Amino acid sequence: MGxxxxxxFRTLANDGAVPLDLRPPHQFAEGxxxxxxxxxxxxxxxxxxxxxxxxxxRRYVLVMDPPALGPIAERLLTQAGFRVExxxxxxxxAWSGETxxxxxxxxxxxxxxxxxxxxxxxMLDVREGFEFQWGHVEGAQNIPHGEVWGQLGELDPTxxxxxxxxxxxxxxxxxxxxxxEGFQDVTLVLxxxxxxxEAGYPLVQPAQQASGRSR
Numbered sequence: 001m002g003x004x005x006x007x008x009f010r011t012l013a014n015d016g017a018v019p020l021d022l023r024p025p026h027q028f029a030e031g032x033x034x035x036x037x038x039x040x041x042x043x044x045x046x047x048x049x050x051x052x053x054x055x056x057x058r059r060y061v062l063v064m065d066p067p068a069l070g071p072i073a074e075r076l077l078t079q080a081g082f083r084v085e086x087x088x089x090x091x092x093x094a095w096s097g098e099t100x101x102x103x104x105x106x107x108x109x110x111x112x113x114x115x116x117x118x119x120x121x122x123m124l125d126v127r128e129g130f131e132f133q134w135g136h137v138e139g140a141q142n143i144p145h146g147e148v149w150g151q152l153g154e155l156d157p158t159x160x161x162x163x164x165x166x167x168x169x170x171x172x173x174x175x176x177x178x179x180x181e182g183f184q185d186v187t188l189v190l191x192x193x194x195x196x197x198e199a200g201y202p203l204v205q206p207a208q209q210a211s212g213r214s215r
Contacts, residue, residue, distance in 0.1 A: 001074050021037065025104075025172025033101070038172040055149065060083065062074065063092070074087060106187060123140040123189075125165070127142070161175075163175040
């Protein structure tokens, strides 16, 4: 573990280590090293969230801003049982001159609703099952974010996917995983279900689900 040059970081990534970008999802969306996964840093729950969603048998390299948090993130993930091979020295600034950055499309609640109503997109809701049952966007498919890695085969990689959770932390990780696995059209819904309900848009509620099953 320790600080890695950009060349060393790339060498490890090309050799199978999974890059984890620990910045917030909106920053990740604006530009990231291709193949990176978005796992927002949190001192108190980083290891726990990683354990829910990422396989421990893989190797990982980290990038974050500020880069001084790199050793802390390494320690937290190592304590959670992950094999971390280092962090990118200089953080985001290390690739500031790069031209081959990946991008993740984003939309707001209004844009997501418009696309769902027009029928041009499918929605992946990565909240837990109980959260989904208590209210979700009509037509959304639920795969909890901790199960997305193992259930990619259930999703059409050629479809247009809108990905959301309560805000965008879990959905940022799920959306980045779809991108890494070659999905062609992935959009992160900023603000998630929280923004959707604040805008006054409808959700399928438990009573409606029960009514639908009784018909």
